[in-house]
Amino acid sequence: MKRYLIVLFVLMLLLSVTMEVLFSTVLTQYRFPFSALIPAFFVFLGSVTVSVAWQAKGHGINVIMGVKVLKLILSLLLLFAYAFLVKEGVLPFALTFAAFFLIYLIYESWMFLDLNKNKDK
Numbered sequence: 815m816k817r818y819l820i821v822l823f824v825l826m827l828l829l830s831v832t833m834e835v836l837f838s839t840v841l842t843q844y845r846f847p848f849s850a851l852i853p854a855f856f857v858f859l860g861s862v863t864v865s866v867a868w869q870a871k872g873h874g875i876n877v878i879m880g881v882k883v884l885k886l887i888l889s890l891l892l893l894f895a896y897a898f899l900v901k902e903g904v905l906p907f908a909l910t911f912a913a914f915f916l917i918y919l920i921y922e923s924w925m926f927l928d929l930n931k932n933k934d935k
Contacts (some may be wrong), residue, residue, distance in 0.1 A: 815868040818925050822860040825921055826853045829914060846903025848896070852911055855892055856918050859885055863922060867929055878926055885922075889915060 830853040837845045863881050870877040893911060897904045 815864060818864045818868075818928075819861065821925075822864065822921065823857065825917070826857050826860070829853060829917060833910060841906075844903070844906040846906045846910075847900060848907075849910070851892075851896075852907075852914050855889075856914055859888065860918065860921070864925065867926060882922075 830850070833849065833852075837849065863885070866877065866881055889911070893908060896907055900907075
C-alpha cells in the first residue's frame with residue numbers, strides 16, 4: 815500500500831510543479847484562482863482509492879467500479895462547484911482538471927492491475 819501512495823504523491827507533485835511552471839511562464843493569461851485545489855483533490859481521492867482497494871483486495875470488479883463511479887461523481891461536483899462559486903477561469907480550470915483526471919485514470923488503472931496481479935502471489 816505504501817508503494818502506491820508514494821507513486822501517487824510523486825506523480826501529483828510532478829504534475830503540480832509542471833502546472834505551476836506552465837501557468838507562470840507560458841500560459842500566464844490562463845492562470846486561475848485555487849489552482850492548488852486540483853492536485854490536492856487528486857491526492858485525497860487517490861489516498862481514499864488506495865485504501866479502499868487495499869482493503870478490498872480480491873473482491874473484484876464491484877469495488878473497482880464503485881470507486882470509479884464515486885470518483886466521477888466527486889469530480890463532477892468539484893467542477894460544478896468551482897463554476898458556480900468562483901466563476902473566474904472556469905475553462906482553464908476544467909481543462910487542467912481534465913488533464914489531471916486522465917493522468918490519474920492511468921495511475922489508477924496501473925494500481926488496480928498491479929494489485930490484482932500481486933493478489934495471486
